[in-house]
Amino acid sequence: MSKFFTSLLYTNRFRALVSRNADDEAQVDDIIQTLIEKKLRQSNLENNEGYWIKAARNLTVDIQRSNAIRERYEKNATESKLDVDSNPESQLVQAQEMETLEKALCSLSPLTRQMFALHFTQGWTYAVIAKHFGVSISTVEKRIAKARVVCVKTFRDARGVQK
Numbered sequence: 001m002s003k004f005f006t007s008l009l010y011t012n013r014f015r016a017l018v019s020r021n022a023d024d025e026a027q028v029d030d031i032i033q034t035l036i037e038k039k040l041r042q043s044n045l046e047n048n049e050g051y052w053i054k055a056a057r058n059l060t061v062d063i064q065r066s067n068a069i070r071e072r073y074e075k076n077a078t079e080s081k082l083d084v085d086s087n088p089e090s091q092l093v094q095a096q097e098m099e100t101l102e103k104a105l106c107s108l109s110p111l112t113r114q115m116f117a118l119h120f121t122q123g124w125t126y127a128v129i130a131k132h133f134g135v136s137i138s139t140v141e142k143r144i145a146k147a148r149v150v151c152v153k154t155f156r157d158a159r160g161v162q163k
Contacts, residue, residue: 015032034059104153104155
């Protein structure tokens with residue numbers, strides 16, 4: 001790793017730039033960790049400060065979007081739970097949806113299922129999951145994407161919807 005890159009990532013100025021858009025210090029650490037992993041995987045990447053600042057901003061935006069989606073799902077789940085408690089028909093629909101989801105998840109490999117669950121239920125980033133399982137971020141991305149496709153297909157099949 002170049003001196004330029006190493007010195008850039010560990011400067012207070014760079015951390016401050018990343019902190020402007022990040023939610024907390026742990027997120028700043030995750031972003032910097034991801035940038036280091038990216039540089040180690042692809043040594044031919046630029047040693048340009050602007051490039052790395054833009055990369056950090058892009059990672060922050062990705063994390064914020066994921067958090068917003070997760071919050072929206074949690075809010076919807078809470079509202080759905082309130083609706084289900086009072087309506088037997090809704091209870092039946094939710095039970096059927098849970099069975100469909102369980103069917104989809106059971107069709108995944110155990111590793112893919114774990115990665116999917118950690119990302120969507122615990123909010124783990126791809127980088128953290130990759131480190132936890134000792135695989136590349138790309139592997140995590142591909143497995144979670146595959147799991148999403150399987151879930152969508154299973155729900156479509158259950159509803160009889162043609163693509």
